[in-house]
Amino acid sequence: MKINTESKFYKWEVVILLWVAYFLNQGDRQVFNTVLPHIQAFLNVSDGTMGMISTGFNLFFAMTVPFAGYFADRIPRRKIIIFSVALFSTATVFTGFANTVILMLLFRSVATGMGEAMFGPTYPAIIAEYHDSSTRARAMSVHQTAYYVGVIASGFLAGLIADKLGWQYSFLIFGASGVLFTIVLILRLKDKVKVDSVKQESVKKPSFFEAMAAIFRVPTAVCMIVGFTSLIFVLTGYLTWMPKYLMETFELSSASAGFNSMFWTHAAAFVGVLIAGMLSDKVAAGKGGGKNRLLLQAGGLMLAAPCIALMGLSSNIAIVYAALAGFGFFRAFFDANTYAILYDVIPAKYHSSSSAVLQMFGFGMGYLAPLILGIMSPKMGLS
Numbered sequence: 001m002k003i004n005t006e007s008k009f010y011k012w013e014v015v016i017l018l019w020v021a022y023f024l025n026q027g028d029r030q031v032f033n034t035v036l037p038h039i040q041a042f043l044n045v046s047d048g049t050m051g052m053i054s055t056g057f058n059l060f061f062a063m064t065v066p067f068a069g070y071f072a073d074r075i076p077r078r079k080i081i082i083f084s085v086a087l088f089s090t091a092t093v094f095t096g097f098a099n100t101v102i103l104m105l106l107f108r109s110v111a112t113g114m115g116e117a118m119f120g121p122t123y124p125a126i127i128a129e130y131h132d133s134s135t136r137a138r139a140m141s142v143h144q145t146a147y148y149v150g151v152i153a154s155g156f157l158a159g160l161i162a163d164k165l166g167w168q169y170s171f172l173i174f175g176a177s178g179v180l181f182t183i184v185l186i187l188r189l190k191d192k193v194k195v196d197s198v199k200q201e202s203v204k205k206p207s208f209f210e211a212m213a214a215i216f217r218v219p220t221a222v223c224m225i226v227g228f229t230s231l232i233f234v235l236t237g238y239l240t241w242m243p244k245y246l247m248e249t250f251e252l253s254s255a256s257a258g259f260n261s262m263f264w265t266h267a268a269a270f271v272g273v274l275i276a277g278m279l280s281d282k283v284a285a286g287k288g289g290g291k292n293r294l295l296l297q298a299g300g301l302m303l304a305a306p307c308i309a310l311m312g313l314s315s316n317i318a319i320v321y322a323a324l325a326g327f328g329f330f331r332a333f334f335d336a337n338t339y340a341i342l343y344d345v346i347p348a349k350y351h352s353s354s355s356a357v358l359q360m361f362g363f364g365m366g367y368l369a370p371l372i373l374g375i376m377s378p379k380m381g382l383s
Contacts, residue, residue: 005192011130015139017189018123019146021085024178025119026150028092031170032057032108033240034158034258037247038167043101051374053101054240056109058367061117062360069121069356070208073349077129078189080122082182088115089178096171121355124339128351129192133284137293137340141277144335148266148273148328152259155243159258211353220294220345221354224338225361227301231334232362234308237369242311245382250317264321265328272332276300280337290344293337300333312383 004010032039032054040050072080091111098104124140131139158170206214215221242261246252252260276296283292307327314320339355346354373382 003188003190005130005190012139014130014189015127015143017185018081018126019143020181021081021119021185022123022143022146023150023153024085024174024181025088025116026147027154027174028088028112028178029057029116030151030154030239030262031092031158031174032095034155034243034262035162035167035170035254036240037244037254038162039104042099042167043104045101047374047377048371049101049374051240051371053104053109054236054370054374055367056105057113058236058363058370060110060113061120062364062367064114064117065120065356065359065363066212066353067356068118069352069354069359070211072122072125072352072356073206073211076191077122077126077352078185078191080118081126081189082185084115084118084122085178085185086115086182087118088112089175089182091115092171092175092178094175096168096175117359120359121352124343124355125351126191128339128343128348133340133344134281136343137280137284137336138277140339141273141280141336144273144277144332145270147335148270151239151262152266155262156255156259159243159253159255163254206349206353211350212357214350215342215346215354215357218345221342221358224342225358227297227334228338228358228362229365231301231331232366233369236363236366237373238308238311240370241373241377241382246317246320249315249383260321261324264324267328268325269328269332269335272300272329273336276333276336280340284340284344290341293341293344297334297337297341300330304330304334 036050036054040047043049068080068084088111091107095104095107095112098107123143127139127143128136154174158174161167161170161173215225239262243254243257246257246261247254280293280296283296284290286292304327307323307330310323311320311327314323338358342354342358343351
């Protein structure tokens with residue numbers, strides 16, 4: 001059946017397709033964090049070694065993402081999305097068979113990291129093709145909820161599967177689901193047809209270094225890099241170690257720690273991002289335009305920051321859960337506006353490349369957080 005890429009319905013179908021792909025993307029990523037104690041016991045290694053495996057994932061992500069972004073501005077983006085989902089899903093399956101640190105690094109750090117890096121700078125550019133500034137923040141926000149749902153669901157299900165069947169099955173089940181969804185993407189996901197051939201040709205002209213440097217010529221985009229990098233550093237650190245922190249500090253089971261470490265923050269973020277997305281498109285249409293998106297984003301990040309400190313300072317689990325929820329709700333105002341702001345100030349021909357640079361710095365610096373916390377933990381404690 002021929003797909004009409006110009007229809008109003010299909011532009012939201014694209015968001016739904018990418019939503020499921022992103023759900024699987026984040027689910028596969030969070031499985032490792034949830035079953036980390038089981039893997040650590042199975043491999044009989046230190047916190048530092050587990051931090052190294054997590055760090056390796058983010059390192060290879062950061063190394064791959066600039067090239068993924070560059071090619072996503074030059075070749076059909078649907079092909080990159082399909083290959084990405086197939087690669088990280090297959091790698092997740094093979095992670096379930098890894099029985100040494102080397103194999104864990106190969107399948108988890110290298111293959112999964114590279115596969116997810118291809119998805120990162122490509123999906124927002126496809127959404128931006130179908131959604132202009134009047135619906136872009138809302139579309140991005142709806143898509144972002146896949147991250148929150150994926151982390152919550154995978155945190156609970158992976159822990160439950162690990163407790164009942166073994167940690168290996170968590171990777172096998174999540175990875176196999178992604179492989180099957182690849183077929184749906186092949187059948188339904190299309191790039192938007194561009195009728196302006198001159199414009200199409202202009203997309204192919206920038207060199208690799210020109211495309212990578214485009215973001216640095218715009219002060220607003222540079223500020224976005226700094227903010228995004230700071231947030232990813234915090235997120236990578238606490239998402240990696242929070243399940244273990246709850247297990248050790250409050251003596252929760254794997255399933256309970258996996259669920260609670262992810263549910264409160266991401267459930268609140270789910271609500272926050274939908275509110276932020278609607279507000280963002282509304283205020284951007286008024287006086288001040290895109291500058292109002294920046295105010296929403298900055299305010300959210302300022303209110304989210306104290307909640308992180310409260311997570312580690314409190315010995316009351318209810319307060320820890322409240323801090324997780326507060327952080328999730330307020331940081332969602334950052335998430336909802338990231339690509340909407342970036343694409344307001346960056347030309348369309350650089351959309352994927354600019355997203356790639358943003359993610360390269362974010363994950364390039366963020367990858368240090370799990371390793372730093374893993375090294376600090378034996379001496380200072382995870383809190």
